[in-house]
Amino acid sequence: MLPISEKAKIMPLSPVRKLVPYADAAKERGVKVYHLNIGQPDVPAPQEALEAVKNNRLSLVSYPHSAGNASYRQGLADYYRRIGIALSPDDIIITTGGSEAILIGFSTCFNPGDEVIVMEPFYTNYNGIAAWTDVVLKPVPCDIRTNFALPPASAFEQAITPKTRGIVVCNPNNPTGYLYSRKELEQLAAIAKKHRLYLFADEVYREFCYTDAPHVSCMQLPDMDEHVVLIDSVSKRYSLCGVRIGAIISRNREVMRSVLRFAQARLCSPAYGQLAAEGALQTPPSYFSAVRNEYIARRNYMVDALNAMDGVYCPMPQGAFYTIVKLPVADCDAFAQWLLEEFEYEKQTVMIAPASGFYATPGKGLDEARIAYVLNIEDLKKAMHCLERALKQYRERDADTAN
Amino acid sequence: MLPISEKAKIMPLSPVRKLVPYADAAKERGVKVYHLNIGQPDVPAPQEALEAVKNNRLSLVSYPHSAGNASYRQGLADYYRRIGIALSPDDIIITTGGSEAILIGFSTCFNPGDEVIVMEPFYTNYNGIAAWTDVVLKPVPCDIRTNFALPPASAFEQAITPKTRGIVVCNPNNPTGYLYSRKELEQLAAIAKKHRLYLFADEVYREFCYTDAPHVSCMQLPDMDEHVVLIDSVSKRYSLCGVRIGAIISRNREVMRSVLRFAQARLCSPAYGQLAAEGALQTPPSYFSAVRNEYIARRNYMVDALNAMDGVYCPMPQGAFYTIVKLPVADCDAFAQWLLEEFEYEKQTVMIAPASGFYATPGKGLDEARIAYVLNIEDLKKAMHCLERALKQYRERDADTAN
Numbered sequence: 133m134l135p136i137s138e139k140a141k142i143m144p145l146s147p148v149r150k151l152v153p154y155a156d157a158a159k160e161r162g163v164k165v166y167h168l169n170i171g172q173p174d175v176p177a178p179q180e181a182l183e184a185v186k187n188n189r190l191s192l193v194s195y196p197h198s199a200g201n202a203s204y205r206q207g208l209a210d211y212y213r214r215i216g217i218a219l220s221p222d223d224i225i226i227t228t229g230g231s232e233a234i235l236i237g238f239s240t241c242f243n244p245g246d247e248v249i250v251m252e253p254f255y256t257n258y259n260g261i262a263a264w265t266d267v268v269l270k271p272v273p274c275d276i277r278t279n280f281a282l283p284p285a286s287a288f289e290q291a292i293t294p295k296t297r298g299i300v301v302c303n304p305n306n307p308t309g310y311l312y313s314r315k316e317l318e319q320l321a322a323i324a325k326k327h328r329l330y331l332f333a334d335e336v337y338r339e340f341c342y343t344d345a346p347h348v349s350c351m352q353l354p355d356m357d358e359h360v361v362l363i364d365s366v367s368k369r370y371s372l373c374g375v376r377i378g379a380i381i382s383r384n385r386e387v388m389r390s391v392l393r394f395a396q397a398r399l400c401s402p403a404y405g406q407l408a409a410e411g412a413l414q415t416p417p418s419y420f421s422a423v424r425n426e427y428i429a430r431r432n433y434m435v436d437a438l439n440a441m442d443g444v445y446c447p448m449p450q451g452a453f454y455t456i457v458k459l460p461v462a463d464c465d466a467f468a469q470w471l472l473e474e475f476e477y478e479k480q481t482v483m484i485a486p487a488s489g490f491y492a493t494p495g496k497g498l499d500e501a502r503i504a505y506v507l508n509i510e511d512l513k514k515a516m517h518c519l520e521r522a523l524k525q526y527r528e529r530d531a532d533t534a535n
Numbered sequence: 536m537l538p539i540s541e542k543a544k545i546m547p548l549s550p551v552r553k554l555v556p557y558a559d560a561a562k563e564r565g566v567k568v569y570h571l572n573i574g575q576p577d578v579p580a581p582q583e584a585l586e587a588v589k590n591n592r593l594s595l596v597s598y599p600h601s602a603g604n605a606s607y608r609q610g611l612a613d614y615y616r617r618i619g620i621a622l623s624p625d626d627i628i629i630t631t632g633g634s635e636a637i638l639i640g641f642s643t644c645f646n647p648g649d650e651v652i653v654m655e656p657f658y659t660n661y662n663g664i665a666a667w668t669d670v671v672l673k674p675v676p677c678d679i680r681t682n683f684a685l686p687p688a689s690a691f692e693q694a695i696t697p698k699t700r701g702i703v704v705c706n707p708n709n710p711t712g713y714l715y716s717r718k719e720l721e722q723l724a725a726i727a728k729k730h731r732l733y734l735f736a737d738e739v740y741r742e743f744c745y746t747d748a749p750h751v752s753c754m755q756l757p758d759m760d761e762h763v764v765l766i767d768s769v770s771k772r773y774s775l776c777g778v779r780i781g782a783i784i785s786r787n788r789e790v791m792r793s794v795l796r797f798a799q800a801r802l803c804s805p806a807y808g809q810l811a812a813e814g815a816l817q818t819p820p821s822y823f824s825a826v827r828n829e830y831i832a833r834r835n836y837m838v839d840a841l842n843a844m845d846g847v848y849c850p851m852p853q854g855a856f857y858t859i860v861k862l863p864v865a866d867c868d869a870f871a872q873w874l875l876e877e878f879e880y881e882k883q884t885v886m887i888a889p890a891s892g893f894y895a896t897p898g899k900g901l902d903e904a905r906i907a908y909v910l911n912i913e914d915l916k917k918a919m920h921c922l923e924r925a926l927k928q929y930r931e932r933d934a935d936t937a938n
Contacts, residue, residue, distance in 0.1 A: 133761060133787070133789055134644075134731060134732075134733060134761055134762065134787070134790075136643055136644060136789055136790060136793050137642065137643060137644060137645055137646050137793075138646055139642060139646070140642065140643045140644075140793035140796070140797075141793075143793065143796035143797060143800065144796070145796060145799070146799045149601070149799060170598075172597055172598060173595070174595070175595065176594045176595050177593075177594065177595040177596060182593065182594070185588060185589075185591070185807060186588075186589055186590075186591065187589075188588070188589065190580075190585065191579045191580065191585070192576070192577070192578065192579050192580040192774035192775070193580060193774070193775045193776060193777035193778050193811070194575055194776055194777050195573075195575055195776045195777050196777055198552070228631050228635075228779065228801075228805070229801065229802060231800065231801040231802050232631075232801060235800075235801065239540065239542060239543065239667060240539055240540060240543045241537075241539060241540060241543075242540055243540050243541055243542070244647070244669075257800060257802070260796070260797075260799060260800025260801075261800055263800070264642060264797065264800055266647075328537060329537075330537060358536060358537055359537065371595035371596070372595070372596045373596060373597055373598045373802075374596035374597050374598055374599055374803065374805065374806030374807075375596050375805060375806060375807060376631065376779075376802075376803070376804070376805040376806075384536070384537070386536055386539055387537075387539060390539050390540075390543035390544075390546060393543070393546035393547065393548060393663070394543075394546060394663075394667065396548070396549045396552060396663060397546065397634065397638075397660060397663025397664055397666070397667055398631075398632065398634040398635060398638065398663075399632060399634050399660070399776075399779075400777065400779070401779070402631070402777065402778060402779040402805040402807065402808055403777030403778060403779075404588060404777075404778060404805065404807035404808060404811070405805055405807060405808075408596070408807070
């Protein structure tokens, strides 16, 4: 066979997606699978977004500007102003989802072999984009016992080498649900300044904060204009994952000039998606308060239910709609597969994301899983009930095997 | 300032887009600009595509499958079967436009520093994707005097080095409008086999052929399954440039397995775009025959008008909706800018794409421009009239300067 590229050989297979065939097989057997594994919100998108697409008058679909529609960039600048982030439309380039924002951002800021620090566990797709751009992710471990709070500066100093060029912070965090405080972000800013690093801030879950304090954006940190590259997306904010609209944002003009060249190489972001995203800017505040209340209710139910299970520990996440939970199993990958392949309770089972895929350090997170609370409370109850049964049965099975 | 990546420094600025500020300024002065510079078709999209989006019933927009919607992939396989290309849905992965198909294809098949042969002049965005993926494009020069026909095998043998890993052929060709014959494609296939090269076939203009013979696809060449990677897009076919839906297609299973991993890293292609593209599969044949007749009429008018101008030579393109035209000016970049900055005739001017951007060899194509015939005949007439006036005035200006 013709050789494929070295990069293609190391591109990671998504740890969740390798379970998909087992989920498909379970469904074919008539088993209902509760998807706790994927961050696919179930709340309806704002009518303002959906109607903008349904009522479009396009007779053909032209290329939008490579940087994004001017009206949408202006609308986004207004959105950021309202949440206390001063930006000009020139600081914003519309991307095809947050994923492309990271791809273009890494391509712009990092050379092959450059190291980028990321708090571990981290969003698994950073692995894919890092492999694609030949960037080396260097994990700084966080601990479930501290709710995955930011480690002390010394942990970063240890991880920094002459090749380090950036830090990625996801706030609120996927997969942990942790919400970084201003003080923690200032610690990151100080490290970025001291070592001349880019600070990539993935804030796509900004609207999903469950404390009374407002979300702190890295864009609000003083004297960081040169360093901060903001990654954003409408996917979660408005339940518009499939429209593929994100943004890459920086006040560093040289970065934005280069970003535009990458944006030109792929021509433009989707026109219909931009219509939806621009429409979504008209979403009333009541939408977000309703969504927030819904997620708080789900979270509270789920965290209680999980912690009531034998041997399970779940921290209280303050943002996003995920939690990392410690399960009383030695290998969550095997357990997740068993859930789909062998277990069922009243023709139901659950699909979870083994946390190992969110760790770069081998052997870490084996007894942890990421659980997304993107199901309505009724389904979430059934899913938790299933999980509790499953854990019991899995342990009994282990005991049997041991005998 | 923090350093940007080496790659970001060499990412090309689109040769057409650097003229955009001059076009914008002209428009602000009240000058009507005829856009002969961009391949943005003006014919309406099929109703089947537009209605599929307007009538959608989505209450939220979920992530489609990373490989594309199963129904659309099946529909595309049927489309290919109808045009004589046997494919399974597994051979097809939906991409975010043809650009992403090339980006993922290059990332999958080529290592940094690998060389890829391309017939020159070539689609300027190959430059951007090559820079992004650290691939070196090696031009094999074609000649306007032979209508840009495929050079003999010896020209390829000369260009091939131990680093050569692929050939890209765009058929029908952007920017030349040349339509490669089966014999020419067989020549490329023989070279690809002999030197163990991937053969990337960019066939996004497949429906725009103006001869009586059917289009020959590289996918129809025998014993080439391991080599051929087909790049496709709905952009031009259905006037859906902005929906950002393309496809990467190969019968090489190892290539497709790797392509899927890149596809997973960017999650998915746009959901609304896939609705439009799947709807477009129902477009009746009458749509294409009407479009074809329209483009033939435009082409015939334009080629005659160009060749009737003093010192201008335009070959007769047999496909796509572009031509490379030789103009009686020393530097088309300067001329294109002058057209927008200084020239006007009855408050009108034209924007052309200097051909230098379509050449990799320095100094080549300086007296050539790419002209797209994507305007209706009335506008095309006005544009040609403008261009004729402009060339005359430009030459007189030159003569004045010489005195």
